[in-house]
Amino acid sequence: MEYFVQQLINGVTLGAIYGLIAIGYTMVYGIIGMINFAHGDIFMIGAFVGLIAFLILGLVGITWVPLALLIVLVVAMLLTSVYGWTVERIAYRPLRGSHRLAPLISAIGMSIFLQNYVQLLQGARVRPMPPVIQGGITLMETETFVVQLSYVQIMIVLVTVALMAIFATIIARTALGRAQRACEQDRTMAALLGINVDRTISLTFVTGAGLASVAGILFLVYYGVIDFYIGFLAGIKAFTAAVLGGIGSLPGAMLGGLLIGLIETFWSAYFTIEYKDVAAFSILVLVLIFRPTGLLGRPEVEKV
Amino acid sequence: MAVEAGKRAALEGTVDFQAILKEAGLAALVAFGLAISIVGVRTVTIPGGLGLEYRWEWVVIAVVGVFLGRFALAYRRETRSPGRRAEREEAMDRIGAQVQRMAKVAGPLLVVLAIALPWMPFSNRYIVDIATLVVMYIMLGWGLNIVVGLAGLLDLGYVAFYAVGAYSYALIAVYFDLSFWICLPLAGLFAATFGVLLGFPVLRLRGDYLAIVTLGFGEIIRVVLLNWYEFTRGPDGISGIPRPSFFGLPFSRRVQEGEQSFHTFFGLDFSSMHRIVFLYYLILALALITNLFTMRIRKLPVGRAWEALREDEIACRSLGINPTNTKLTAFAIGAMFGGFAGSFFATRQGFISPESFTFVESAVILAIVVLGGMGSQIGVVIAAVVLIGGTELFRELEQFRMLAFGGLMVLIMVWRPRGLLAHRDPTMLLDTDSPSATAGKSSP
Amino acid sequence: MSVATAETANHDLTIPSGARALLTVEHLTMRFGGLVAVDDVSFAAGDAEITAIIGPNGAGKTTLFNCLTGFYKPTVGRLTLDRGEKQFLLERMDDFRIAQQAHVARTFQNIRLFPAMSVLENLIVAQHNALMRASGYTVFGLFGIGGYQKAEREAIDWARYWLEQVRLVERADDNAGDLPYGAQRRLEIARAMCSRPALLCLDEPAAGLNPRESAELNELLLYIKQQHKIGLLLIEHDMSVVMEISDHIVVLDYGRKISDGTPAHVRADPAVVRAYLGEEEDDEIPAEVAADLAEDQDPGADGSGEVRGG
Incomplete structure (x- = not known):
């Protein structure tokens, strides 16, 4: 029982991170109908920018954790968004209306490029970071097992919930959100009604990158090690989360993220840790075959 | 917008340098945003944790490079006639x-x-x-x-x-x-x-x-x-x-x-x-x-x-x-x-x-x-x-x-979205010299 | 043809000419979530006849086609294709099986050719299943064993025959995507015919054609009906096509069948006039519509014969 509760806590934490990345996939898919393969690498870049920002703050002498964390989050969101914007501008925008494999291949190329770009500039070796937040609350205790809810986990869930709330408000209330929903429905019509479609798509990539960078920082703080390759697996799992939740659906992305986090954690805890990635892929394949619209997605009627 | 500017330039024979400069400047700004973190600072392992190494000269190179590159691209675009893409595809x-x-x-x-x-x-x-x-x-x-x-x-x-x-x-x-x-x-x-x-x-x-x-x-x-x-x-x-x-x-x-x-x-x-x-x-x-x-x-x-x-x-x-x-x-x-x-x-x-x-x-x-x-x-x-x-x-x-x-x-x-040398020859040709088709009425 | 009450007319399966029913649609209903696109429609289409389905935008015509050709699975209803020797229940078949086994071919509202393949190749792909058999499912063809060469020559001859009918022989080796719009429409019909259908479904074949091309299309469709004795099912907005060549017209409005009969019957049906022109009382057809309809009756459109040139 105690073991189960502990896994539940760990799973939710991991799920929050996946959920944040999944939103980027789902938004981009919703608006231009493509899988942004480079999104996992944007997450990785966010983690690196966060690491650099932490180290600089440490050198400057800002060590009060909440302040440092806030600064790092803001700086990383800003700088990573520039990457999101650039990727869209260079690799995807010129290909709108091209044949259907072109943007996919371009996205793969972008992903390979970004991985090697970071590897060259930051080195191939794993970067460890000293723990920023330590300690936690002991929830349950038996002679053999202690259920710990660490402060990092609390922070991760809090940041995620806060961001989701802000984000949901933006989509529901602001002009940007309206423009985005309009473009999702019908891009041509939105353009005719005076919505700047290009800018809306750019902003979608920018927000997606911003959320992915937060996920990157949370990942960094939680695990304490990153390398240039983390984006690959995290990207696939987050994409699985987006599909599981129903691609195009924002609450679906969050739900899918949580589920994938839980499944992966429980799988590692009760079965084999070596095959935890296989679990995520199997779910992806199963969902795509049996329920391609995901849990919360709208059914897609094929246009003939 | 770009096409229109190109048409205008082609008509008037002038190039709007101010617009090009602005465009190149914006690109340089983006390059700065990209380079400042990952390019400018490198994390290095030092005894007792991680240290930082600074390479600001690389950032400068990146920004200047992007500025010049974008300027050259924009200039070329403005001075050439529009519709070049189709011509290039054909070529x-x-x-x-x-x-x-x-x-x-x-x-x-x-x-x-x-x-x-x-x-x-x-x-x-x-x-x-x-x-x-x-x-x-x-x-x-x-x-x-x-x-x-x-x-x-x-x-x-x-x-x-x-x-x-x-x-x-x-x-x-x-x-x-x-x-x-x-x-x-x-x-x-x-x-x-x-x-x-x-x-x-x-x-x-x-x-x-x-x-x-x-x-x-x-x-x-x-x-x-x-x-x-x-x-x-x-x-x-x-x-x-x-x-x-x-x-x-x-x-x-x-x-x-x-x-x-x-x-x-x-x-x-x-x-x-x-x-x-x-x-x-x-x-x-x-x-x-x-x-x-x-x-x-x-x-x-x-x-x-x-x-x-x-x-x-x-x-x-x-x-x-x-x-x-x-x-x-x-x-x-x-x-x-x-x-x-x-x-x-x-x-x-x-x-x-x-x-x-x-x-x-x-x-x-x-x-x-x-x-x-x-x-x-x-x-x-x-x-x-x-x-x-x-x-x-x-x-x-x-x-x-x-x-x-x-x-x-x-x-x-x-x-060139179909690949550099993409060109497809038909897998069969209609031999137009042969006598007209014999296939006439045929039940489905 | 007696005027039936609204209740029974909806399920009227008579074919005005008394021809044998090739396609029978019974109680077809298609729902998308809350929207009922086709609502309990029944009708029959005769063999070797042109049956037109008309109706205002959003009447459910294309949805009906998509149910017939298997792209949508109908919510309720039975779709029977009776080829004499064999019957097929279309609602139970996959889309490609409907084409492969029941021999129902179709064209699309937004033309769907294989743009990067040549015109001839488009027509050869349409004969895929026969050629697959001839090539021993690739195994024999790969080693040049068996009669594949001969089968391919015959396929090319058949393709050439249809290229002649649609006047595209000269463009046979050009990419289909490079043809002008009207030629693409003709090619799509030729491609469908190359698959040797028993029933040809045409989704707005005259859309975007100029009057001359439209007249040629009429010729082509009549020729197909007379020479190849197959059933044609036609969705069309262009009244000049519908009234002139159809043997039988089914009118849909808001997913329901509102009229069914000969062109003359439908033209005079007050329900049809109401659907097309809103709440006009059924005393008289407005002048311009009457004129339009009368004009459509004139069969002597020029360009006749050119369709079969060559």
């Missing part, structure tokens, strides 16, 4: 057509050249080795070209079939002690079976879903190879894979009593080159078979159905073509050739481990297909020679290889 298509036409003559010539290569005066062990590697990637490229270029299915896990081929070859050869010539078809068969098993559930998915599922499948195979220690010996890999024999004659220096090896049978002095040249011819033959097969199947109904599916799946369904089965054949045949190449790889190396079958391999093969021009056989050859031969020759640039591949894939897609 490139003409080049593609010419290369294709030349390939009809040059193709056999290239084959002769390839056969003669080991006997050239400049030829040595190193050159034959590189040539073997290049031809192996040509074969992989041709195999993937069936799936991506003809059938239009983006397979990002092609390396999985390569791995299945290599491991089935190695395991069968090691455990059952069968000869290369029996193991090779078996390995191809296994790979094709894997293709069918994977393809059956996922081939009805949309194109981009297929891409990510195949990507995942490539990873699964690697994870399984890594962790199923009893069967695959995990990260230790499989060593002692038997080398191919020349129809039963081994290429060994020492010969057991009463047996013969290649050099004793032909009365030659032993040379390690014999095996290397033999391996080269082996892969050359396999590659040529792949090519012949592809050329032939393109002109058969199934080949045309692949291309039709790539063009419009719904129309295919309305004409009674079973989309899943048709895609499945493409997938299985592509997998089979991947499996053949995998067994060749295993027998050449004598040792395989999961290390050799990462996503990077899939990406390299895909890059060869994409850069060469999807569906173009000669394009694959040129791309493989440039990408594989090139990187072998410039070893010191090895670390930039994947960076360049990724960047090139993006650039080619933006510049």
Whole structure:
């Protein structure tokens, strides 16, 4: 029982991170109908920018954790968004209306490029970071097992919930959100009604990158090690989360993220840790075959 | 906006420098935002944790470079007439057509050249080795070209079939002690079976879903190879894979009593080159078979159905073509050739481990297909020679290889989405001289 | 043809000419979530006849086609194709099986050719299943065994015959995507005919054609009906096509069948006039519509014969 509760806590934490990345996939898919393969690498870049920002703050002498964390989050969101914007501008925008494999291949190329770009500039070796937040609350205790809810986990869930709330408000209330929903429905019509479609798509990539960078920082703080390759697996799992939740659906992305986090954690805890990635892929394949619209997605009627 | 500015410039003969400067300035600003973090600061491991290294000069270089580059691009755009894209596409298509036409003559010539290569005066062990590697990637490229270029299915896990081929070859050869010539078809068969098993559930998915599922499948195979220690010996890999024999004659220096090896049978002095040249011819033959097969199947109904599916799946369904089965054949045949190449790889190396079958391999093969021009056989050859031969020759640039591949894939897609040398000749022509059709009334 | 009450007219399966029913649609209903696109529609289409389905935008015509050709699975209903020797229940078949086994071919509202393949190849792909058999499912064809060469020559001859009918012989080796719009429409019909259908479904074949091309299309469709004795099912907005060549017209509005009969019957049906022109009382057809309809009756459109040129 105690073991189960502990896994539940760990799973939710991991799920929050996946959920944040999944939103980027789902938004981009919703608006231009493509899988942004480079999104996992944007997450990785966010983690690196966060690491650099932490180290600089440490050198400057800002060590009060909440302040440092806030600064790092803001700086990383800003700088990573520039990457999101650039990727869209260079690799995807010129290909709108091209044949259907072109943007996919371009996205793969972008992903390979970004991985090697970071590897060259930051080195191939794993970067460890000293723990920023330590300690936690002991929830349950038996002679053999202690259920710990660490402060990092609390922070991760809090940041995620806060961001989701802000984000949901933006989509529901602001002009940007309206423009985005309009473009999702019908891009041509939105353009005719005076919505700047290009800018809306750019902003979608920018927000997606911003959320992915937060996920990157949370990942960094939680695990304490990153390398240039983390984006690959995290990207696939987050994409699985987006599909599981129903691609195009924002609450679906969050739900899918949580589920994938839980499944992966429980799988590692009760079965084999070596095959935890296989679990995520199997779910992806199963969902795509049996329920391609995901849990919360709208059914897609094929246009003939 | 750009087109309009171009028209205006063309009409007035003037260029709006202020606008160009503004555009270049904005690009430089973006470059600054990109470079300030990842380029400008490098995390380094120091005793007791991580330290930082600053490279502000690189940031300056990046920003200035982007500013000048963007300025030059914008200037060119403003001063040239609009509608250039269509012209360029046409020009490139003409080049593609010419290369294709030349390939009809040059193709056999290239084959002769390839056969003669080991006997050239400049030829040595190193050159034959590189040539073997290049031809192996040509074969992989041709195999993937069936799936991506003809059938239009983006397979990002092609390396999985390569791995299945290599491991089935190695395991069968090691455990059952069968000869290369029996193991090779078996390995191809296994790979094709894997293709069918994977393809059956996922081939009805949309194109981009297929891409990510195949990507995942490539990873699964690697994870399984890594962790199923009893069967695959995990990260230790499989060593002692038997080398191919020349129809039963081994290429060994020492010969057991009463047996013969290649050099004793032909009365030659032993040379390690014999095996290397033999391996080269082996892969050359396999590659040529792949090519012949592809050329032939393109002109058969199934080949045309692949291309039709790539063009419009719904129309295919309305004409009674079973989309899943048709895609499945493409997938299985592509997998089979991947499996053949995998067994060749295993027998050449004598040792395989999961290390050799990462996503990077899939990406390299895909890059060869994409850069060469999807569906173009000669394009694959040129791309493989440039990408594989090139990187072998410039070893010191090895670390930039994947960076360049990724960047090139993006650039080619933006510049010419069907691939550099993409040009398609019809698989049949209507012979307009022959007498008019005899087919008249016919009941459905 | 008696005027039936609204209740029974909806399920009227009579064919005005008394021809044998090739296609019978019974109680077809298609729902998308809450939206009912086709609502309990029944009708029959005769063999070797042109049956037109008309109705205002959003009446459910294309949805009906998509149900017939298997692209949508109907919510309720039975779709029977009776080829004399064999019957097919279309609602139970996959889309490609409907084309392959029941021999129902179709064209699309937004033309769907294989743009990067040549015109001839488009027509050869349409004969895929026959050629697959001839090539021994690729195995024999690969090694040049068996009668594949002969089968391919015959396929090319058949394709040439249809190229002649649609006047595209000269463009046979050009890419289909490079043809002008009208030629693409003709090619799509030729491609569908190359698959040797028993029933040809045409989704707005005259859309975007100029009057001359439209007249040629009429000729072509009549020729197909007379020479090849197959059933044609036609969705069309262009009244000049519908009134002139149809043997039988079914009118849909808001997913329901509102009229069914000969062109003359439908033209005079007050329900049809109401559907097309809103709440006009059924005393008289407005002048311009009457004129329009009268004009459509004139069969002597020029360009006749050119369709079959060559």
